[in-house]
Amino acid sequence: MKRNILLAALLSAAVFASCEQERQTYIGPSLIMFSDTLTTVPVQSSDEVLSIDVAATYAADYDRTVGVEVVQKESNAVEGRHFTVESYSVTIPAGQQAATFDFRGIYDNMDLDDSLVVSLRLVSPENDEIGEGSATKVRLQKVVPFSLDNFTRYAVMTSDFLRTFLGSLNGQRLVFTEPDDTEPNTVRVMDAFSDGYDIRLTFDASDPLEPALSLAEEGMPAGDVREFAGAPYGDNLIRLASYPSYESVFDTGDRTAEFYATFYVENVGYLVNPYFLTSIQWISDAEAEDILKNGF
Secondary structure, three states, rough: OOOOHHHHHHHHHHEEEOOOOEEEEEEOOOEOOOOEOOOEEEEEOOOOOOEEEEEEEOOOOOEEEEEEEEOOOHHHOEEEEEEOOOOEEEEOOOOOEEEEEEEOOOOOHOOOOOOOEEEEEEEEOOOOEEOOOOOEEEEEEOOOOHHHHHEEEEEEEEEHHHHHHHOHHHEEEEEEEEOOOOOOEEEEEEEEEEEEEEEEEEOOOOOOOOEEEEEEEOEEEEEEEHHHOOOOOOOOOEEEEEEOOOOOOOOOOOOOOEEEEEEEEEOOOOOOOOOEEEEEEEHEEEEEHHHHOOOO
């Protein structure tokens, strides 16, 4: 997220009030501005209030109110169609340095692949505290709310691991997933890489813009070494562990997930590569029935 250029410059110009304590104190004009020049906000419903931060460089002993203008000529999101405004003014209460500009996105009027931007500007003819950070752009991103039900039942799993060691079906496997009762927001992928070996995946939707996927258990068995390598090694179990160098993610809109994992044999090492990518696409029961009948 790009920080406001002026605000960054002002803060970088702060001086030490005390050399011994090395405490920085801002010295400069009293200004009111948006905290960021560009913000992306997730729109998951038409009822949710969305907020953009407005900040002041100093606290004052009185309320300060500034107007907020929607600059339509610099926006492609249309007010009344894609968003509504709660109030066209923002008040920073006495003794405080921050407040929010509030609005709502209109969920049903957006598409998942829309690139909608709202341009905003602080205005106040009688207030000389409006700084150069008085303009900002807000990107509205439609996000389907998370529901674990959308990541259960049949799915097509495509894995570089299966492609490497089995070399058939282009690394694809029809799997069945169900909620796992032992942990929240977790599914069990039945017979994921090999019959008789389930894996568990946990979904973290706390940040709608960056939903994260993780293995519910590190080192869980994913198969028998002899099935994939053709010879016994160690305890003959291929185990699964997260590969932390790459993010594992999921998408609520298209019901997909992908994770990077290391396949290894305990006390022996990983198999061929340090990691493999596995992608999962959840499908309808009718699509699954067709695959069961006709194959991929």
